[in-house]
Amino acid sequence: METVTISPKYQVVIPRSVREQMRLRPGQQVQVIPYGDRIELIPVRPAREMRGALRGMSTDLVREADRL
Numbered sequence: 001m002e003t004v005t006i007s008p009k010y011q012v013v014i015p016r017s018v019r020e021q022m023r024l025r026p027g028q029q030v031q032v033i034p035y036g037d038r039i040e041l042i043p044v045r046p047a048r049e050m051r052g053a054l055r056g057m058s059t060d061l062v063r064e065a066d067r068l
Contacts, residue, residue, distance in 0.1 A: 002015045002017070002018065014041075022043060024043060028043060028044070029043075029044040030042060030043050030044060031043075031044060
């Protein structure tokens with residue numbers, strides 16, 4: 001876990017190790033979500049990057065008879 005400091009302009013620098021792990025790039029957008037007593041930053045990824053994310057997921061499930 002790393003600690004950052006909020007600047008007088010309310011800016012923070014994301015540590016290099018986190019940027020590299022999350023593959024963040026300059027100019028990339030992130031969603032800011034207040035969640036309880038913390039702040040979450042969620043990288044906005046293009047839909048093209050999500051292609052194949054569900055590959056291998058089982059589609060076999062039991063459906064109710066009226067839902068076929």
